[in-house]
Amino acid sequence: xxxxxxxxxxxxxxxxxxxxxxxxxxxxxxxxxxxxxxxxxxxxxxxxxxxxxxxxxxxxxxxxxxxxxxxxxxxxxxxxxxxxxxxxxxxxxxxxxxxxxxxxxxxxxxxxxxxxxxxxxxxxxxxxxxxxxxxxxxxxxxxxxxxxxxxxxxxxxxxxxxxxxxxxxxxxxxxxxxxxxxxxxxxxxxxxxx
Numbered sequence: 001x002x003x004x005x006x007x008x009x010x011x012x013x014x015x016x017x018x019x020x021x022x023x024x025x026x027x028x029x030x031x032x033x034x035x036x037x038x039x040x041x042x043x044x045x046x047x048x049x050x051x052x053x054x055x056x057x058x059x060x061x062x063x064x065x066x067x068x069x070x071x072x073x074x075x076x077x078x079x080x081x082x083x084x085x086x087x088x089x090x091x092x093x094x095x096x097x098x099x100x101x102x103x104x105x106x107x108x109x110x111x112x113x114x115x116x117x118x119x120x121x122x123x124x125x126x127x128x129x130x131x132x133x134x135x136x137x138x139x140x141x142x143x144x145x146x147x148x149x150x151x152x153x154x155x156x157x158x159x160x161x162x163x164x165x166x167x168x169x170x171x172x173x174x175x176x177x178x179x180x181x182x183x184x185x186x187x188x189x190x191x192x193x194x
Contacts, residue, residue, distance in 0.1 A: 015042045016049060018060065018072055046076040051084050058108045059090040063098035063120060068105035077106045089113040092120055093131040101126025109133075117142050121154050 015035060021042070024032055032042065049056065058080070060073065069077060077095055080087065087110045092098050095107030101122040111133040115123060122128055123135050139147070 014048075014053070015040060016046050017042050017044065018046065018076055046072075046079055049080065049083065053083075053085050056080060056083065056085055056087045057090060058087055058094050058110060060108070061094035063092050065095070065097060065104055069095045069107070070105060074106050077108055081106075081109050086111045087133075089132070091115050092123060096122055096128060096131050097126070098122040101128035103127050103131065107131045112136060114138065116140050118147060118150065119156055121152075124156060 017032075021032065036042065060076065061069065073094075087093075087108060089108055089110035089112070091113075092115065093108040093110045093113060095104050096102075097104055098120040099122050101124065103126075107127075109131055113123065113132040113134070114136045116138050117140055119135075119137055123132050
């Protein structure tokens with residue numbers, strides 16, 4: 001039985017929306033309607049979100065973001081980032097590009113990000129470390145053959161995949177690097193890289 005049908009959803013959560021209700025479609029429209037039908041209220045003013053909440057769930061923008069966040073959405077993200085409450089991002093923090101990890105103007109700084117079906121490259125690259133917090137993954141039981149059909153040139157390296165090195169190991173034991181830099185007076189970058 002869903003939380004909506006039990007009637008406890010509206011007692012536990014406050015919903016805030018920056019999107020006009022008539023623009024909602026599909027699952028979003030159905031979820032909104034179930035919430036309203038059980039007595040839930042959707043608030044339009046993000047400034048009503050304050051530090052009295054125990055948790056903020058970020059589901060403002062999704063993985064398809066391809067332009068800078070501006071206007072009301074940017075204002076809401078700035079407001080959320082000033083709060084002193086934990087933030088849980090759904091799939092990816094709003095404002096973070098799912099492919100590059102770049103911040104698209106501004107982004108939610110989440111404490112935890114729960115992502116679904118596949119690990120998005122943007123959760124581990126670019127500036128993602130500043131936005132994602134702890135990343136939790138659920139494949140939602142999507143069959144492996146479907147996941148493998150998605151082509152990807154990237155692979156996430158996890159510590160157990162790396163060769164264990166001795167505590168006494170140093171960079172001289174693992175190959176050599178030639179560093180080429182700018183002019184005679186521009187030597188700092190060369191020094192830092194060595």
